[in-house]
Each structure stands twice: as C-alpha cells, then as structure tokens.
Amino acid sequence: MPPAAPAGVRARGWGWRHAGRKAFAVSGLDLDIAPGERVLLLGASGAGKSTLLHALAGVLGAAEEGEEHGELTVDGVPAPSARGRAGLVLQDPESQIAMARVGDEVAFGCENLAVPRDEIWPRVHRALADVGLDLPLDRPTAALSGGQKQRLALAGILAMEPGLVLLDEPTANLDPEGVEEVREAVQRSLDRTGATLVVVEHRVSVWSGLVDRVVVLGAGGGLLADGPPERVLADAGVRRRLAAAGVWVPGWHPLTGEEPAKPLRPANGGGELHGGSLLRAEGLAVGRSPKLPPVVGGIDLALREGHATSVTGPNGAGKSTLALTLAGLLPAVGGRLTALPPLALGASSSPHRWRSSELVSRIGTVFQEPEHQFLTPRVLDELEFGPRRVAKLSEKDVRRIVDGLLERLRLERLAGANPFTLSGGEKRRLSVATMLATSPRILVLDEPTFGQDALTWAELVRLLADLLAQGTALLAVTHDEDFTTALSDTVYRVDGGRAARVEAAA
C-alpha cells in the first residue's frame, strides 16, 4: 500500500474559542501550506499552536466543545471530515497511547487504515528502529519512561505514513541523542513519503535544518512572521520581535540576550548562610519494585540547603525513579536514604515512612506529568491549596503568594480555568507554581521547564533562584542544558545503572 499523497492546508479567517473561555485561542488565521511543505509552527505558550494542530487532525471536538469561525481545510476537505489524512503526535504522549503492548501500539494506526497485514509488521519494526526504541514488542506500554512513551507515540504515526504529519513538541521529553534520532526518523520518513509536515516546538534550533518554512503564531491571532528559517531568523527586527514574544530565537538567550548563557547565581550557591545537608543517599539503590533488580544503584549524594542538583541522562535510565525515591514516594530498594535535621525533626529519618501530611510539608514534588498533580477544578484553588491547607498561612500571605505567582507565570487570566484544560506549557507552569507556593525545604522537580517559551522559562528559572536563595534544596531531573547552566551547583548523570557526578561548583 503506497503512502498517502502529501496533503495541503488552507485557512481563511479561521478561529476557535474553547468552550468555557472568553477569548479565542486562535482567531483570524489566514494560512496556506502546500503539499510536501515542511513547516515549523512557533509561538508563545498559550498562543494556540496545539489548538491549530488538533483542528487540522480533526480532533478539536464537536460544536459544543467550542465556537468555530472561518474556514479550515485539508486537501480542500473541511478539517473534521479529513481525519484519516493527518497523523498527530500529541503533546502529552500518555494520552495518545491506547494499547497495552509496544508492538500493538505501533500497529494500531495501520490496522485502522486497513494496511494489508503482511505490510504492518515490517512497518512496525522499521518505525521502532527509526525512533531508536529498542524494546521487545510485548513490553507493557504502562511501564515505559516519559521519553520512551514520546518515541513510541511518534513511531505509531510514522508507521501510518499519513499525508499530513502533525507533531506537537515531539522532543520535549527526550535526551539530546533522542532529539537527534527523532529528527532523523522524521526526515527519513518524509523523504520516503513526501508528506507535509507541521511541527510545533519551542526550541527553533531542533528543526531549523529540516523545515523549509517557519510560521509564528501571535497570541490572540494573526502571524508574527512567516518565511524560510534563514530569512525569518536573520532579520534583526524580526528576531527582536520574536524574542519579545517569547520565541527561543537561536543566538539569543532569555536571561542574557545576545551574550552567552551564564549561571544566574554565584558559583557557591547559597553561600555560607546555607549549605547544611537535608537528605543523604549512601549506596542508595532505586527501582520500581523491590522484587525486580534495581534500576540505578550505588548512588551517593546529598541535597543541601540552598543548593541545586541536576540529574541528566538518557531516556529510561532511571532519573524519574531516582527523583521519586528521593521525594519519599517510592521506597529505596537498597542502601540508605536518610533525612537529617532540620528536615527530619519530629519524624522518622526515612522519608518513605512519613505520613502524607509530614511529607508534603517537607518535600514538594513536581511530577513529570503535570496532570498527576492536579487536585482541584480551578487554577486558583490549585495554587491556594498548599499555602492555605499545608503551610497554614494567613489569608493575607496566601493572597500575596498566589497573586505573585499568577502574575509572574502569566496565569492570571486562567485563574478560574480548570487545570486540565490548560495548554501544555500552562499546565507545567501551574504544576511548578503549586509547589513553589508552599516553599518546601526540598523541592524535587521532574523536567520543570519542558514546554516553556523563552519568557516563561526565564521567569520559572528566576523563581527557582529566589527559592534557592531562601535556603530550599532543589533537585531537578532535566534534559534542559540552559536550565542546568543557569541554576545547578552539581550535576549527576544517570546511565547504565549508575549515577555519576559530572560537574561540581567551583
């Protein structure tokens, strides 16, 4: 069965307002994408990029889920009726994965398209190899790491060989080698099929060599820029405009502008005021189950007041498992993890033994998946919960903290929204903000900056620097080298079952 013919896109005055929102997510959009074109879609967090991709894939929802204006077609067919022509990799791979086993997940889309049976399994093997996922076909999808899920979701779409490939931040959870592999996988697939590509990503540099056009959505509608990457990104005026709108412009850093990136804090972190150890790991082994061999062993590290530690390493190496163990949410499977005074005062020295009320007041955890954290139906309630119920602050202090976070993280207009309806970047900011609001002694963050535009990234980094200055110990699992450069005093690389210290503060 040959690949689907490349699809063209046309928008005329197109807009969409999500039900329950006053403002249109996208409005007055005029855009033509020719069959076979490769487009990088940029724009600030919340500018409507995912909304447009969902519309093109025909999955925005029925009329009661929003209000539509204008015209949006794929190959001349209204987008909702053109569903089979597009393959969309969702921003959150967890919500994409439908099947229990890796092989079935990749085969699923092909089966739906009625690809002949003898063609399906060669396609499955090729797609898995292309995205660098070397796993048995019967591996349960629920037991994959975040980055492995992201690669799997992409493999499922590439195997279908659709005429319009839509990718929503497909590298957000990937290690640097993964980013490279995924870009090459997409390139190989497009070279073979000739399909049209629309890819959303905040970091321009990931895709600038592969795409032939950059389209920048302005917040609230209209285009900020449109053209070949070398032209759009070379024009000084356009670069300034894009940077001001939150686009990660190559050669321009959100904290230092044209200057090279540098640490945001003094090299000695919290300096003499802080530095006491709060949590110490000695020969620690971590894993998802005590019955299985440890994922990472022999870990020696200390989390100290006012110090930031980054944990990097390939997808599936065990970074999240380590973070969840340090956060007291998984039991150690070997070695020792000891909470020291003042963290341990009045409680056991093992965080995993703490009651949940003891845990939340001591260690704040930001999960890799923001949704796993949300407890309430409103952004405002979500932010107020910690300071009011956990830290038991006065109403005046709750207001001051919550209003400050809403403003600094550009969530003010979303205070009344349901957290589950936010854009990917907005969800991430809210999940970090809820933990910042309680100023815990230790903050464990799993990929705190993914999905952020340059402006919200800088604000998040500054907020975390403020918390460090107050003596909070920070541990961040991250693939974001800019984050590590700006904040981290110590870096550990987790790989091959070990955690090695690779960098120390001067």
Ligand SMILES: Nc1ncnc2c1ncn2[C@@H]1O[C@H](COP(=O)(O)OP(=O)(O)OP(=O)(O)O)[C@@H](O)[C@H]1O
């Ligand atoms: N299901 C929904 N219901 C209500 N509002 C929504 C829904 N999905 C998105 N929105 C809102 O629409 C706006 C655009 O969201 P969208 O996800 O398209 O932005 P984005 O540009 O992809 O952002 P990001 O870079 O943060 O992923 C945001 O303000 C978001 O809160």
Ligand SMILES: Nc1ncnc2c1ncn2[C@@H]1O[C@H](COP(=O)(O)OP(=O)(O)OP(=O)(O)O)[C@@H](O)[C@H]1O
């Ligand atoms: N819920 C789970 N149940 C069983 N095994 C799991 C579960 N989550 C992850 N694993 C497995 O444990 C190992 C470590 O996963 P972990 O999520 O800690 O990796 P990671 O380094 O954080 O990866 P990524 O960068 O992709 O997020 C992987 O082999 C993964 O397949």
